[in-house]
Amino acid sequence: MARPRRPSRAVRAADHDREMLSAFGRNVRESRLQAALTQHDLAAAAGVSESALRRVERGASANVSIDTLQRIGYALDRPVTVQLARGIVEPVDAGHLAMQELVVRLVGTAGFRPRVELPSVRHGTWRSSDVAAMRVADHSLLGIECWNTISDLGAGFRSSDRKRRDLDEMAAATWGPGDHRIGICWVIRATQANRELVARYPLLLASRFPGSSASWVQTLAEGAAPPVGDGLVWCDVGATRIHPWRRPATTGPPAVPAAPAAPAAPARAAGRRRAADRTRAAVP
Numbered sequence: 001m002a003r004p005r006r007p008s009r010a011v012r013a014a015d016h017d018r019e020m021l022s023a024f025g026r027n028v029r030e031s032r033l034q035a036a037l038t039q040h041d042l043a044a045a046a047g048v049s050e051s052a053l054r055r056v057e058r059g060a061s062a063n064v065s066i067d068t069l070q071r072i073g074y075a076l077d078r079p080v081t082v083q084l085a086r087g088i089v090e091p092v093d094a095g096h097l098a099m100q101e102l103v104v105r106l107v108g109t110a111g112f113r114p115r116v117e118l119p120s121v122r123h124g125t126w127r128s129s130d131v132a133a134m135r136v137a138d139h140s141l142l143g144i145e146c147w148n149t150i151s152d153l154g155a156g157f158r159s160s161d162r163k164r165r166d167l168d169e170m171a172a173a174t175w176g177p178g179d180h181r182i183g184i185c186w187v188i189r190a191t192q193a194n195r196e197l198v199a200r201y202p203l204l205l206a207s208r209f210p211g212s213s214a215s216w217v218q219t220l221a222e223g224a225a226p227p228v229g230d231g232l233v234w235c236d237v238g239a240t241r242i243h244p245w246r247r248p249a250t251t252g253p254p255a256v257p258a259a260p261a262a263p264a265a266p267a268r269a270a271g272r273r274r275a276a277d278r279t280r281a282a283v284p
Contacts, residue, residue, distance in 0.1 A: 095148040099148060
C-alpha cells in the first residue's frame with residue numbers, strides 16, 4: 001500500500017526546521033570556540049549532557065527540549081529567543097504588478113518580445129512604458145499602459161502621447177524612419193470605480209482611443225496585426241484575462257428637434273375667411 005503523501009505545509013515546516021537547527025548549531029559552536037570552552041566545559045556550565053550538546057552543534061537537535069537549548073544559550077550569555085517571523089507583505093503596487101504579469105504573459109505567447117518598464121530614450125525611467133511589446137517580423141512596437149486606478153485622465157492622455165513619441169524614436173532608430181508600426185493600448189482593471197469613470201466619459205475616451213477594442217484584444221492575446229488607432233481594453237479584477245471595451249453606439253452630438261412646419265397657404269386663407277364671417281355676423 002502506498003504511503004500517504006505528506007502535506008506541502010508539513011514538508012515546508014520540516015525543511016525550515018532543518019535550516020533553523022543547523023544555523024543554531026553553528027552559532028553555538030562558534031560562540032563556544034570564541035569563549036575558549038570545550039564541549040565538556042559548556043555542557044557542565046549549562047547543566048546538560050555532552051551528547052545533547054553534540055547533537056545541538058550538529059544541527060540534530062529536533063528532539064532536544066527548548067529548556068536544554070535555553071540553558072546552553074544562557075551558559076554562552078546568549079539567551080534563546082523564539083518569535084514569529086513577519087508575514088508576507090504584499091507590495092504597494094501589487095494590483096499593478098498583477099496586470100503587468102498578465103500582459104507580459106499574453107504578448108510573449110502571442111509572439112512579441114515584452115519589456116517591462118521600458119525607459120524613455122530622452123527622459124530615462126521616470127517616463128517608462130509599463131510594458132513595451134516588440135515584434136521584429138512586422139516592425140511593431142507597442143506601448144501597453146496598465147491602469148489599476150485612474151486619478152487624472154488628462155494627465156494620462158498627455159503621458160501616453162509623450163510615450164508614443166518615445167516609442168516612435170526607438171522604432172526609427174531600430175528599423176528606420178516610417179518603417180514601423182507604433183500603437184498605444186490602455187489596459188484598465190474593471191473595478192466598479194473604473195467602470196463608472198469610463199461610463200461617465202464615453203465620447204471622450206472613444207475619440208482618444210479610436211482603434212477597435214476587439215482587434216486590440218486579438219493583437220495582445222493572439223498576435224494579430226495591430227489595429228489602426230490607439231486602443232482601450234478591460235482587464236478583469238483578478239488580472240486573469242482581458243476583454244474588449246464596448247464603445248458607445250454614437251459619437252455625434254444629440255439631434256436638435258426640428259421646428260414645427262408653417263401651416264399651408266390654403267389653410268391660412270380659409271382661417272381668415274372664417275374670422276371675417278364671424279366679424280360680420282357680430283355687427284347689428
